[in-house]
Amino acid sequence: MIRRFNYTDRIRIRRKDVRIVLRDESGRLMFDADLSALKEYDLPPESLIFVEAYRQTNWMRFSFGQVGAITPAKNRDLSQFDSPDGIQFRVKVTPNSDVHSLLAEADSISLVRPESDQGNRTPLLPVKPQKLGDEVYRIDFSGDGPLLLINSDAGNYTDIGLSPEFVSLVYPAVFQQILTRILLVERHDDDGSSDGWKSQWVKFACLYPGLGELPEPSEIDERNDWIEKAVSAFATKLQARSKFSEFWKGGK
């Protein structure tokens, strides 16, 4: 599965418009979902809403009534899940008919735990130790977002990841590799409405001044230039050169 083409009129529901909160009732995992913002979308009021909870092979589906009359399923027991860790949700809106087309969807929504109103915030680039043979680091794109792997045989991965030599040499290269993957390999078309990991990286890059608007997916050369500018601004912010000089002190 590489790229998907959305030629449909399916609406992307912004994840910030969906709030799913975990509830623990005497050891039973339940959830509440605030979907009231769906009324603001251009959706037929009679269209049906479904909330799906999933984690790997586990999957549960709950009916939430209609866009014009949201009625949460009475039983919102996450009985297939022994723990809330890693459960994600998607919200689907379909026509009120036998046609199973999708009118709107939001995916990869994390649970908000009652003790934390911040939601499940995860770092943009999680770091993990792993055996990598003779490679010092590698970027793993197999999951939902890039993961920086540091060779566990090379030393303490936390110390390595914070060392000036690693920071100055590796992080700009990693940043470039990730943006290249998103913008040139996968030709991600960022319309600003998604908060998936690719959009989060693009938003992160856009925080650096002077980049200008992200060129269209077909503008390969312009996107290349945009990535170069982003990496340069990132290196400046990191003070990569001075960090490298600090490490290189005494070198020839």
Added chain:
Amino acid sequence: MKVRRLNAAGIATFTEYLDLLENEPTRIVPKHLLDDPTSSEVCGAPTEIQNKTFGSRFAAAEYLDEVLAKTGTTDLERDVGLWIWLTLFYFDELCPASKSGERELRERPAYVPEPNNWRRYYRHLLLGPFMIFRAHRDDPKRAMALLCQPLHIIDDIIAQLAAYQELVSNKAIVAMATKLYLDESSGERKKGAGGKGPGSPRRLAAVLDQFDVTWDLYAMSLKEFWAVLPKEFDKFRPVATGSP
């Protein structure tokens, strides 16, 4: 023996063994970790487990589903110490030795599970079939295309479907894959089902991924899938399902 789980020290010793096995393929399997109290602990309610040869992913998953339920342990699929203990317990089938006693290791997630990585969990040779079996517990034979192979083999049908949550947890899609790629009479994979061309599992995953943009796949029945499946799959689809 009773079901146990490796503790941190046991896991470290086992992963070190895997490292050494790469260069020393006849190295003796550290089975002593299985009941060494410094390396492992009892997992849940004391439950007897037999060391047997399963022959297929289905047989292993069915047996483990029955046995592990008796331990009363929750969140089984995320219990890394348990799955590594089971890996060690059944290591001779998961990583069989050749006549000369040499073992050929697969990639590391085959033996050390990554339950938090939804694209890799299925690569564990015991956890993968166990989770697929459990997802289709109401009719596990529906998932036979993903469970018919010997334990140490992960073929393209498994790799293409199990890595995608939307596909592997969808009853109609898994039933369709079994009807497409499994010969019902022999119980074996159909000839050509392991390829990469038209009608292959790889193409099925790609086609379904594109359908997923437009359709609510969980709401679709098997009959509805047959009706929209492209002609390239005709060579695998059973006659009884009709033409699109």
